[in-house]
Amino acid sequence: MTSVFKMSKEHQAECLRQWFELLEEGYNLQEMLMIYRQFSGEEEAAWILDMEEGLNEGEWISGYLENAGFQSEVISIVLFAEKYGELSEGLKRATDLLDSQIKITSEFKKVFHYPLFLSIGFIVITSVLVQGIFPRFDEFFRSMGSELPRISTITFQFFRYLPLFIGIFIIAVITIIIILYYKVTPIRRLHILVKIPLINGYVQSYVTYQLIAKLKPLLTNGFSLKDSLNVIGSEDRIVYHQVESNRIRECLLEGSDLSDALGNSSLYLPQFVHIVKMGESKGNIAHEMDRFSRIVFRRIQKKFSGFLVWFQPVFFLLLGSLMVMLFASLLLPVFSVLDQW
Numbered sequence: 001m002t003s004v005f006k007m008s009k010e011h012q013a014e015c016l017r018q019w020f021e022l023l024e025e026g027y028n029l030q031e032m033l034m035i036y037r038q039f040s041g042e043e044e045a046a047w048i049l050d051m052e053e054g055l056n057e058g059e060w061i062s063g064y065l066e067n068a069g070f071q072s073e074v075i076s077i078v079l080f081a082e083k084y085g086e087l088s089e090g091l092k093r094a095t096d097l098l099d100s101q102i103k104i105t106s107e108f109k110k111v112f113h114y115p116l117f118l119s120i121g122f123i124v125i126t127s128v129l130v131q132g133i134f135p136r137f138d139e140f141f142r143s144m145g146s147e148l149p150r151i152s153t154i155t156f157q158f159f160r161y162l163p164l165f166i167g168i169f170i171i172a173v174i175t176i177i178i179i180l181y182y183k184v185t186p187i188r189r190l191h192i193l194v195k196i197p198l199i200n201g202y203v204q205s206y207v208t209y210q211l212i213a214k215l216k217p218l219l220t221n222g223f224s225l226k227d228s229l230n231v232i233g234s235e236d237r238i239v240y241h242q243v244e245s246n247r248i249r250e251c252l253l254e255g256s257d258l259s260d261a262l263g264n265s266s267l268y269l270p271q272f273v274h275i276v277k278m279g280e281s282k283g284n285i286a287h288e289m290d291r292f293s294r295i296v297f298r299r300i301q302k303k304f305s306g307f308l309v310w311f312q313p314v315f316f317l318l319l320g321s322l323m324v325m326l327f328a329s330l331l332l333p334v335f336s337v338l339d340q341w
Contacts, residue, residue, distance in 0.1 A: 005043040006069040009105075013098035016074075020091040029055060029087070044068075061087070072237045074098060077213045084231065085217020093213055096297065104304050111308045115315045122319060129326065130160050141333060148333050155329035186240040194266050205300045207240075207267045212293040214241065219286035226252055258285065269296065 007015065015036075022032040030052060037048040051064045062079035074094045081090020134156045141148050148156070180189050190207065194200045214236065218228035229252070232245035244267065251261035259277035262268045272292060279288030 005047060005067070007044070009098055009102055012068065012070055012074070013095055013102060015068075016078075016091045016095045016098065020088055020095060023088040023091070029061075073210060076210075076237050076241070079235070079237070080214050080232075081217050083235075084221050084223065089217065100297065100301055103301070107305065107308050111312055115312065115319075118316075118319060122323070126159055126162065126326065129330075130156075130163075133330070134160065137330070137333065152329040152332050155325055159326060186238075187243045190240055190267055201303060202300065204267060204269045205296050205303070207244075208269045208272045209293055209296045209300070210238075210241065211244070211268070212289045212296070214245075216286050216289050216293070219289075225258060225285070272296075 018036060019032055022035060023029075027035065033048050033052050033055075037045050037052075040048060047064065047068060050067075051061060054064060055061070060079065060082055062075050062082060065075045065078060074097060077094045077097065078087070078090045081087050081093070137152075138148060138156070180192065184192065190203060194203045214232050215228055218231060219225065223231065226249055229245040229249040233242050233249065236242050236245065244265070247265075248258065248261040251264070252258065256264075257277070257280055259273050259280060262276060263270075263273045275288050275292045276285060279285035282288070
């Protein structure tokens with residue numbers, strides 16, 4: 001019976017890291033799993049034991065990763081590494097990917113934690129003002145035979161309908177997400193995302209990195225480019241990788257170079273196309289891809305960190321401006337009354 005349990009992403013990264021280190025120290029696959037199992041909890045030990053038995057029957061480690069909650073991208077990297085390359089290299093790449101995701105998630109939570117509480121506080125204050133203070137302000141001025149300053153009236157109306165606008169926006173975003181994930185094919189979804197200015201660079205970098213992670217071990221171990229793409233198209237767990245590999249393979253069969261096939265798609269970084277063209281001229285595409293993948297990996301982390309750096313100041317500026325506008329609209333009528341006295 002196959003053991004199924006869920007590992008946290010941190011646990012997954014540590015697991016793959018320890019496997020990589022044990023393999024690098026010279027232990028074989030069975031020894032690696034046996035040593036790791038000795039220091040595992042009950043559920044994880046049962047999972048490892050199932051894996052050991054499966055290996056004796058000719059199965060692959062990657063086939064058991066899904067039972068522990070590993071994502072498809074990680075499983076695919078390990079699958080291609082153990083089948084067609086070096087397992088230790090695949091484990092290292094998968095560990096780096098998980099570490100990057102953990103770091104990004106941690107930074108994301110850290111950056112958005114404070115703005116989230118500020119937003120909640122702002123919503124509470126605005127709700128109290130809209131529901132309680134604004135109507136009384138309006139009644140008070142009407143009873144005095146005066147009208148609120150125009151700027152205050154506009155501001156009151158803006159904040160009165162702001163929850164409606166936010167609600168419509170949230171519903172629209174949720175609707176778009178549902179359509180993208182349930183009504184649009186994965187490859188079409190990527191082509192849509194790559195057209196969005198703020199995230200297109202991330203999408204291109206991620207797709208490029210994933211392609212390199214699959215192609216590199218195959219090319220390094222003697223597979224031709226066409227055979228490598230055929231393997232990815234038939235064995236990859238991710239649908240858009242299958243579609244893209246088949247598209248690229250068809251381009252190659254028609255006589256195009258790999259760089260031309262990649263350049264015909266908007267899913268890949270333009271720099272990657274130039275690197276591949278350079279590799280084609282040197283006759284060593286795999287080496288150039290491997291070098292470029294490290295650059296892409298660092299670029300993804302750097303770009304996201306850069307986004308987080310400017311997000312908080314922009315958010316605070318926007319929220320502060322709304323607060324100033326809100327309280328200014330309350331104070332202006334008061335000053336107007338004082339001037340009349």
